[in-house]
Amino acid sequence: xxxxxxxxxxxxxxxxxxxxxxxxxxxxxxxxxxxxxxxxxxxxxxxxxxxxxxxxxxxxxxxxxxxxxxxxxxxxxxxxxxxxxxxxxxxxxxxxxxxxxxxxxxxxxxxxxxxxxxxxxxxxxxxxxxxxxxxxxxxxxxxxxxxxxxxxxxxxxxxxxxxxxxxxxxxxxxxxxxxxxxxxxxxxxxxxxxxxxxxxxxxxxxxxxxxxxxxxxxxxxxxxxxxxxxxxxxxxxxxxxxxxxxxxxxxxxxxxxxxxxxxxxxxxxxxxxxxxxxxx
Amino acid sequence: xxxxxxxxxxxxxxxxxxxxxxxxxxxxxxxxxxxxxxxxxxxxxxxxxxxxxxxxxxxxxxxxxxxxxxxxxxxxxxxxxxxxxxxxxxxxxxxxxxxxxxxxxxxxxxxxxxxxxxxxxxxxxxxxxxxxxxxxxxxxxxxxxxxxxxxxxxxxxxxxxxxxxxxxxxxxxxxxxxxxxxxxxxxxxxxxxxxxxxxxxxxxxxxxxxxxxxxxxxxxxxxxxxxxxxxxxxxxxxxxxxxxxx
Numbered sequence: 362x363x364x365x366x367x368x369x370x371x372x373x374x375x376x377x378x379x380x381x382x383x384x385x386x387x388x389x390x391x392x393x394x395x396x397x398x399x400x401x402x403x404x405x406x407x408x409x410x411x412x413x414x415x416x417x418x419x420x421x422x423x424x425x426x427x428x429x430x431x432x433x434x435x436x437x438x439x440x441x442x443x444x445x446x447x448x449x450x451x452x453x454x455x456x457x458x459x460x461x462x463x464x465x466x467x468x469x470x471x472x473x474x475x476x477x478x479x480x481x482x483x484x485x486x487x488x489x490x491x492x493x494x495x496x497x498x499x500x501x502x503x504x505x506x507x508x509x510x511x512x513x514x515x516x517x518x519x520x521x522x523x524x525x526x527x528x529x530x531x532x533x534x535x536x537x538x539x540x541x542x543x544x545x546x547x548x549x550x551x552x553x554x555x556x557x558x559x560x561x562x563x564x565x566x567x568x569x570x571x572x573x574x575x576x577x578x579x580x581x582x583x584x585x586x587x588x589x590x591x592x593x594x595x596x597x598x599x600x601x602x603x604x605x606x607x608x609x610x611x612x613x614x615x616x617x618x619x620x621x622x623x624x625x626x627x628x629x630x631x632x633x634x635x636x637x638x639x640x641x
Numbered sequence: 642x643x644x645x646x647x648x649x650x651x652x653x654x655x656x657x658x659x660x661x662x663x664x665x666x667x668x669x670x671x672x673x674x675x676x677x678x679x680x681x682x683x684x685x686x687x688x689x690x691x692x693x694x695x696x697x698x699x700x701x702x703x704x705x706x707x708x709x710x711x712x713x714x715x716x717x718x719x720x721x722x723x724x725x726x727x728x729x730x731x732x733x734x735x736x737x738x739x740x741x742x743x744x745x746x747x748x749x750x751x752x753x754x755x756x757x758x759x760x761x762x763x764x765x766x767x768x769x770x771x772x773x774x775x776x777x778x779x780x781x782x783x784x785x786x787x788x789x790x791x792x793x794x795x796x797x798x799x800x801x802x803x804x805x806x807x808x809x810x811x812x813x814x815x816x817x818x819x820x821x822x823x824x825x826x827x828x829x830x831x832x833x834x835x836x837x838x839x840x841x842x843x844x845x846x847x848x849x850x851x852x853x854x855x856x857x858x859x860x861x862x863x864x865x866x867x868x869x870x871x872x873x874x875x876x877x878x879x880x881x882x883x884x885x886x887x
Contacts, residue, residue: 407664448871550662564691600810604873605643607810608652613669616659617680624699626731628656628724629684633691636643636660 386442387496389431390536396429396543396574398422398462403552406567407633410554416509416518417554420464427462434538437486437500437529445491445587448597453484456502456525459543459574464520466507471639472519473555480639481602486527490588494534495580497588500527500543501598503639509557516557522572523551523638526598530579539580544573550633553640566634603637610636645717646773646809646875651724653808654736656696663688676701694720696727704730758788758859759882767883774813775875776866784865786818786833791884792857799885802850802862804842809876812843812867817850819860833861841867844876 400422403411410417436455439447453469460467474480484502491497502525510517522545530540545551547570554565582588589597600606611619613629620627634640642648652658661669666688670681683703687695692709704727713719728735759768770787777783791800806813818833842848852860862880 450872601871601873603644604810604875605649605652608643608649608658610658610660613659613661613680614673614677616657617677620657620697620699623657624733625655625657626699626704626727626733627680627695627697628652628658628727629695629697630643630658630660631663631666631684631688631693631695632660633663635662 386440387438387531387533388536389435389438389531389538391431392535392537393428393430394434394538394541394576396427396459396462396541396576398425398427399571399573399575400463401569401571403554403567403569405549406554406565408563408565410556410565411567414556417520417556420508420520422463423465424462429458429541431536431538433458434529434541437498437527438531439486439488439498443488445488446589446593446597448485448487448601450601451484451486453482453502453504456484456500456504456527456543460502460504460506460525462574463572464506464508467504468507468512469502469504471503471505471521472507472512472517473521473553473639483602485598485601487589487594487597489528489591489594490582490586492533492582492586494532495539495582495586496531496533497579497582498527498529498531499589499591499594499598500529501525501602502527502543503602505639515562517555518557518562519553519555521553521555521639522569523548523553523635523640528579532580540576540578542573542575542579544571544575545569547571548635550635551638551640553634566640599637606637642715642717642720644873645720646775646877648717648720648724649809650807650877651721651735655728655733656724663690663693694723696724696731698731702731758790760790760793761882761884762793763886766885767881769879769881771877771879772864773875773877774811774864774866776811776870776872784863787862787864787880789860789862789882791854791860794854794857794884794886797853797855797857797887799887800852800854800860801883801885803847803881803883804840804850805847805879805881806842806844807877807879808845809874810844811870811874811876812841813876813878814839814841814865814867815848815850815878815880816840816863817852817860818863819852819854820858835863839863842878843867 439449471480486500489497489499505521508518508520526546528542532539549568550566552569666681666685670678687706689708695706696704707714707723804815816835816839819836821834836852840848
């Protein structure tokens with residue numbers, strides 16, 4: 362029994378390895394994809410900047426609709442053949458053509474950093490699923506919009522989303538991106554605002570319900586497709602930007618319970634925005 | 642600063658960690674039992690805009706707080722000191738002591754202080770070294786080199802390096818190196834080269850590297866993140882170096 366099973370096992374393993382080795386890198390052929398832009402008004406601010414500043418209240422997409430081609434998406438793909446769960450870094454500047462459809466002042470330098478190393482710059486991607494026909498990639502990009510001024514300190518106003526999350530579906534049979542989405546994930550505090558005034562720069566934080574570029578229509582993958590759970594993909598991308606995210610972080614009630622049980626002191630970080638994004 | 646490996650090790654080992662929006666403290670207090678409401682009030686009383694870290698003992702004694710705008714608040718060494726003081730005030734001892742030493746070693750190296758060679762003698766044939774490795778970005782050096790002085794073993798011996806990698810995410814790659822002669826013009830120059838395949842050591846595992854040598858000399862341990870480590874990932878390692886005489 363054992364001698365009969367072993368060659369079969371070896372054959373199966375060999376076939377799997379051969380399949381992985383022959384899996385070609387993701388490549389694109391010429392195509393066009395139209396993205397629609399959506400920008401809803403900021404809400405839930407602490408200091409009501411959306412009411413006090415017309416500039417904030419009237420923010421809207423630079424272009425409601427724009428067409429993109431293979432050259433725009435190529436830099437987002439993995440440089441080599443990768444498996445589901447693989448993580449790679451790409452040049453955040455590759456996201457700028459997309460972000461400029463939302464606002465011409467898109468920047469990737471993150472002005473709040475000022476060389477201090479407190480901001481998490483860049484862009485990361487991870488392969489979420491792969492079938493013979495389709496590949497799906499999850500993206501995370503940190504960028505912001507210069508909404509007034511020339512970028513100089515004390516003379517500029519900034520709209521800084523917590524993060525941009527992306528989703529890209531590629532049809533491997535014809536090398537076309539068939540669906541794409543780039544959005545600020547909704548949350549109670551997902552935009553930081555720095556407004557230049559005659560009295561100096563003032564700050565607020567709020568929630569943007571929808572700030573998004575989308576093509577719509579993501580393909581349904583077969584139920585047995587190899588895929589990374591969305592929550593796990595979020596974690597992988599989050600830890601790429603913030604290594605401290607691998608420390609266990611509790612909500613306050615759970616933390617209090619754990620502290621009482623273990624007698625370990627609480628270490629509580631209180632913020633104006635989120636610890637694991639750029640909205641604070 | 643929270644990304645610093647020594648800070649993370651201390652948080653992981655000795656604290657219960659939480660982050661939250663300061664503006665959620667009041668509503669949470671309003672819907673919580675007396676104990677949690679008291680904690681919310683203590684936190685609110687110790688919060689300063691925009692980011693504040695507060696240490697609270699299990700008996701709800703506040704052991705200190707630091708604001709992001711405080712001097713040196715973003716310096717990892719200062720944050721480690723803040724955490725350690727909070728622990729000491731709470732009457733607790735840090736269990737992440739090892740990493741603290743590792744951080745000190747790493748900090749010294751980053752400031753350009755060369756690490757001293759590990760000198761072994763027949764009287765002191767074993768020693769250990771605690772340090773960290775970090776996957777740095779393109780164009781930045783991720784490899785470090787630990788020099789081992791075994792010149793006191795004139796008749797040769799066996800060099801054993803046991804490497805234990807810490808609980809961070811990153812795996813390390815370790816190469817034992819020995820001097821080799823390279824012809825150069827009419828003479829020759831000496832350089833360090835690996836004497837065996839590099840060994841990858843996964844987190845929380847131990848591996849041993851062994852090298853036989855015929856006469857006393859200088860050796861080295863090259864330390865780097867294992868292939869596939871993401872930029873910024875880091876881990877601590879403990880290298881125990883032993884020489885057995887022939």
